[in-house]
Amino acid sequence: MASSIPNEPLIPEDDSLAFSQKTKAAEFFTSLLHSWTGLLGVAIIFILLFLSIFGHWIAPYDPVKTELTAKLLPPLTDGHLLGTDHLGRDLLSRIILGARISVIIGLSTVLIAGLIGTVIGIISGFFRGWIDIVLMRLVDVQLSFPFILLVLIINAVLGAGLKNIIISLAIGGWVIFARVIRSEVLALREKDFIQAAVATGVSRFEILIKHIVPNLFTPMIILASLQISSFIIAEASVSFLGFGVQPPTPAWGNMLSEGKDFIFSAWWLITFPGLAIIITALGINLFGDWLRDTLDPKIKGK
Amino acid sequence: MAESILEIKDLKIQFQNGKHIVQPIREVSFQIKAGQTVGIVGESGSGKSVTSLAVMGLLPDRISSIPSGEILFDGKELTKLKEKEWRKIRGNEISMIFQEPMTSLNPVFTIGQQLSEPLKRHRQLSNKEQKAAIIKVLKQVGIPRPEQIIHEYPHQLSGGMRQRVMISMALLCEPKLMIADEPTTALDVTIQAQILSLLKKITSKKDRSLMLITHDLGVVAEMCDWVVVMYAGVIVESAEVNELFDRPLHPYTRGLIQSLPSNNERKSKLYAIQGQVPKPEQVKQGCIFANRCPLAMEKCFQESPPAFQEDGHLSKCWLQSSDEGVVR
Numbered sequence: 001m002a003s004s005i006p007n008e009p010l011i012p013e014d015d016s017l018a019f020s021q022k023t024k025a026a027e028f029f030t031s032l033l034h035s036w037t038g039l040l041g042v043a044i045i046f047i048l049l050f051l052s053i054f055g056h057w058i059a060p061y062d063p064v065k066t067e068l069t070a071k072l073l074p075p076l077t078d079g080h081l082l083g084t085d086h087l088g089r090d091l092l093s094r095i096i097l098g099a100r101i102s103v104i105i106g107l108s109t110v111l112i113a114g115l116i117g118t119v120i121g122i123i124s125g126f127f128r129g130w131i132d133i134v135l136m137r138l139v140d141v142q143l144s145f146p147f148i149l150l151v152l153i154i155n156a157v158l159g160a161g162l163k164n165i166i167i168s169l170a171i172g173g174w175v176i177f178a179r180v181i182r183s184e185v186l187a188l189r190e191k192d193f194i195q196a197a198v199a200t201g202v203s204r205f206e207i208l209i210k211h212i213v214p215n216l217f218t219p220m221i222i223l224a225s226l227q228i229s230s231f232i233i234a235e236a237s238v239s240f241l242g243f244g245v246q247p248p249t250p251a252w253g254n255m256l257s258e259g260k261d262f263i264f265s266a267w268w269l270i271t272f273p274g275l276a277i278i279i280t281a282l283g284i285n286l287f288g289d290w291l292r293d294t295l296d297p298k299i300k301g302k
Numbered sequence: 303m304a305e306s307i308l309e310i311k312d313l314k315i316q317f318q319n320g321k322h323i324v325q326p327i328r329e330v331s332f333q334i335k336a337g338q339t340v341g342i343v344g345e346s347g348s349g350k351s352v353t354s355l356a357v358m359g360l361l362p363d364r365i366s367s368i369p370s371g372e373i374l375f376d377g378k379e380l381t382k383l384k385e386k387e388w389r390k391i392r393g394n395e396i397s398m399i400f401q402e403p404m405t406s407l408n409p410v411f412t413i414g415q416q417l418s419e420p421l422k423r424h425r426q427l428s429n430k431e432q433k434a435a436i437i438k439v440l441k442q443v444g445i446p447r448p449e450q451i452i453h454e455y456p457h458q459l460s461g462g463m464r465q466r467v468m469i470s471m472a473l474l475c476e477p478k479l480m481i482a483d484e485p486t487t488a489l490d491v492t493i494q495a496q497i498l499s500l501l502k503k504i505t506s507k508k509d510r511s512l513m514l515i516t517h518d519l520g521v522v523a524e525m526c527d528w529v530v531v532m533y534a535g536v537i538v539e540s541a542e543v544n545e546l547f548d549r550p551l552h553p554y555t556r557g558l559i560q561s562l563p564s565n566n567e568r569k570s571k572l573y574a575i576q577g578q579v580p581k582p583e584q585v586k587q588g589c590i591f592a593n594r595c596p597l598a599m600e601k602c603f604q605e606s607p608p609a610f611q612e613d614g615h616l617s618k619c620w621l622q623s624s625d626e627g628v629v630r
Contacts, residue, residue, distance in 0.1 A: 192405040199358055199400075200393030200420040200471065204385075214410045 031294050038290030044283025052100040061090035063097045064248045072266045083268045085258065091268065094250035095276050101251040102280060105166055105235045106228040112170035113231075114224050117177020118216070124178065125185025126208055136182070139175045147172050148237055155243045165244040169231055177223060184219050188212050218295045225288035229281040236277050252277050306333040307479055307511045308357065313371035315349075315356055324582040326352050328535040328590075330371075334479065334528075339505050339512040341526035341543070343519060343558065347579040349535040350515045354481045356381075357513070358398055359388040376478060394424040397472035399482040403464035403489070407456035413467055414452030417474060424475050435474065443470045443500060462493035466500065473504065480505075481513045486521065498524060519562055523547060531555050534579050534590045541615040551610075551617035553595045589620065597621065 032038050051058065060081070067088035075083040075091075082091040124132040142150070154168035188194065189212065197211050238244040239253025247254050252273040259269030315327035327349050334340045342350045355361050357373055359380065373380040375396065383391070397420075400406045408416060417436045421427055427435065433452070440448035443466040456464060465485065472480050482501065486494040502525055505512045514525055522529055522543065529546045531539040531554065539552040550556045557575040577594040589595070592602040601620050610622035 192400055192402050193408045195360065196398075196400055196406040196468070196471075197408070197419070198360060198392070199398040201389045201391075201423050202393075202419065203389060211408055215408070217410075 028294065032290070035290050035293075037286045038294075041283045041285070041287030041290060044279060045287055048099055048103060048280055048283070051096050052103040055096045055100055059090075059093035059096045061093045063089060063093040063250045065089065072262065074266070075268050082272050083266070085255075085269055086262060086266075091255075091272055094255060095252070095272055098250045098252045098255060098273065098276065099280075101162070101245055101249065102232045102235065102277075104162070105169065106232045106284075108166050109169040109173060109231040109235075110224045110228050112166065113173040113227070114177050114220065116170065117174035117179075118181045118220060120174070121178040121181025122185055122208070122213070122216070125182040126189060126212065132182075135178070139178055142172075142175050148234065151234060151238055152241065152243055155238060160243055160246050162245055162249075165235060165238060169234055169238075172234075173227065173231060176227065177220075180219060180223055181216060184216055185212060188215055222288060222292045222295060225284065225291055229284035229288070232284070233277065233281055305336055307336045307338075307376055307509075308334040308513070309372075309374040310353070310357075311372045311374070313353070313356065313373060314369050315352055315361065316367050316369055318365050318367070322583075326535050326582045327356070328582075330532070330535070330537055332530045332537060332540055334511050334513055336478070336509040336511055337505075338528060339514060339526045340528045340530060341522040342513065342515045342530050342532060343517060343522055344532035345517060345579050347534070347581075348532040350517075350532055351483055352535075353532070354398070354483055354513065354515055357479075357481060358392060358396060359383060360398075390424075393420040393477075394475045395477050396479045396481065397475065397477040399465075399468050399472045399480065399485045401484040401487055403461055403468050406468055407464055409456055412453055412455055413459070417452070417467070417471055420471065420474050436470075439470045439473050440467070442473065442504075443467075444496075445470070461489055462496060465489060465493075465497055469497070469500065469504070478509070479511045479513065481515070483515045484517070485514075486518075487516075501525065519558055531558070535582060536590055536618065537609075537616070538591065538619070539615075539617040541617075545615055549615070551615065551622060552591075552619045553597050553621070554591050555617075557596075589618075591619075 032042065060079070067084070069088065070078060070080070070084050071086055071088040073080050073084040073088075075081065077083065080090050080092070082095065084090055085094070120135055124135045151165075151168045151172040154171055155164060158164040158168060189207075194207060194211055197207055202210070235244060235251070236253035236256065239251050240257045242254075242257065245251035245254055247258065255273040256270050256277075259266070259273065262269050310333070311331050313327055313330045314325060316323055316325050330349070330353055332340070342353065344350050352361070356368065357375070357380070361368075368381045371381070375391070380391075407413075414433070414436060417439075418432050421432050421435060425435075436452060437448045440451060445451055445463065445466050451459070451463075451467075456467075459467065465488075469485075472482075485501065486497050489497060498521060501512065501514075504510060505525075512525075514521070516522060526543050529539075529541060529543050530537055531546075531552065533554050539546070539550070539555045541549075541551075546555065547559065550559055554575070557573070560573045561575060563572055575594055580590065580593070588603040588605060589598070589607050592598045595602065599620060605620075607618045607620045607623070609616050609618050612622075
């Protein structure tokens with residue numbers, strides 16, 4: 001790339017900038033097109049986002065309207081594609097609207113947990129010393145608790161509801177971010193280019209903000225994309241156990257919970273919400289894996 | 303004679319490892335005159351890099367200390383400086399070229415962004431002036447198409463190119479002293495030659511001084527005006543470059559010169575100095591080199607030799623003592 005063949009600039013300078021950026025984005029998309037798993041993940045994520053935004057217009061029926069004359073209809077009867085539940089509500093419509101809850105919870109939990117965890121990880125890894133010891137012991141204590149149990153306890157204290165489940169999941173989930181980001185910072189602060197920057201007269205604070213934080217974006221994005229699916233699953237588990245999102249709001253977790261009573265008579269009530277959870281988690285994980293392979297130069301073999 | 307830009311007097315550096323204290327730099331004194339290139343030579347572990355880090359104020363502050371000695375830079379005493387005062391000197395008056403060009407550039411910033419950093423810090427320039435200064439210095443170090451290179455990322459450049467960028471970064475603020483810590487060790491031979499001739503070209507101009515840390519005597523012969531030979535945290539010999547190669551006085555220096563492979567005779571076996579550099583905590587009494595020295599006498603194991611000086615040619619060896627008779 002940087003061989004010394006042409007001495008004259010071949011392309012005018014500003015064009016060359018645009019050129020190099022274009023190739024970078026193009027590289028990104030070609031790599032996506034070459035990976036069918038990544039493509040599948042992206043497709044699933046797009047469908048999920050689409051459903052959560054436009055769900056109200058797409059859903060064939062009102063998801064909370066009960067119609068006791070049409071209860072427990074099997075799939076493909078009377079225009080109910082996936083059948084109805086024990087209150088006669090259309091299952092397909094409820095699954096479509098449930099996507100919104102999952103997306104909201106997945107994104108906002110990752111945002112909150114990621115922010116808290118990243119800040120704590122950076123403080124811990126950069127300043128070391130007693131503050132690192134204190135924070136990491138806190139993380140150790142929390143990690144010794146089962147995740148779901150911790151979320152349930154916090155949720156029980158806070159009370160059910162969408163906002164509270166987000167808070168409790170975030171409190172339960174920040175530790176992973178803190179751990180990973182801390183280890184990244186620990187590795188980064190010993191890198192040669194950090195010392196080289198210090199040697200040009202950069203202050204400690206600027207080293208952190210200008211040299212270390214930008215290098216954390218890649219691990220942060222990868223970790224966040226992989227954590228979203230685990231938060232969605234955790235929400236479903238908590239809702240299934242009766243905490244979290246309360247009926248009649250359609251969420252995949254509480255649909256499973258309601259459907260479990262009819263597991264032998266109406267198999268579709270737990271099958272389809274379960275499938276929705278599986279496909280969502282799978283799609284996000286596939287996307288996260290692809291993202292990691294693309295963005296992480298170590299795995300790329302560079 | 304030109305004024306000295308850097309003067310190190312009886313410098314001692316300690317590292318504290320728990321309760322354990324080690325002293326990698328026992329006693330180091332030398333000076334660099336304005337416009338001079340001084341080579342610091344020695345095996346791994348002889349304290350070359352620690353000395354250079356002390357001059358930059360980059361020693362890890364929690365575990366290291368300088369119990370005695372002075373570092374005078376341009377008349378200023380550096381060892382007592384505060385972090386804030388250091389920052390004004392680093393990159394501005396003293397700059398450093400590191401050993402590993404592959405990892406010394408931040409992978410997420412373009413070359414232009416990284417080069418503008420010292421300028422932003424030490425000079426008040428408009429964006430346009432900054433860019434002009436960067437392009438000028440990149441041309442100076444022989445980078446083709448600098449207008450394009452400043453928009454590229456480090457991974458798009460080869461090792462030699464990156465080292466040129468590192469040198470240009472060290473040059474940006476026109477420092478009075480540059481420290482190059484084995485600048486060519488990580489490069490392949492042809493690129494090494496290019497980088498060395500570039501450094502030579504740069505130091506030939508104006509009153510730029512260079513402290514070149516290396517273990518390659520060939521590089522020293524090529525580049526330096528004055529040579530300081532270090533061994534286990536002590537300067538064992540220091541002399542003008544031709545003098546040192548013509549008349550090495552210390553057995554360690556002789557060993558180093560002898561172990562250079564020569565290209566016009568094929569020796570059956572390469573010469574090597576037996577043994578290893580003692581760890582800082584292992585040295586007890588007597589001459590530090592005595593246990594590896596082929597000419598060691600009884601006295602060497604008991605008393606540490608003082609610095610014998612003859613026409614500026616300094617060496618720390620009992621062989622130079624008039625009692626023992628000068629061995630040439």
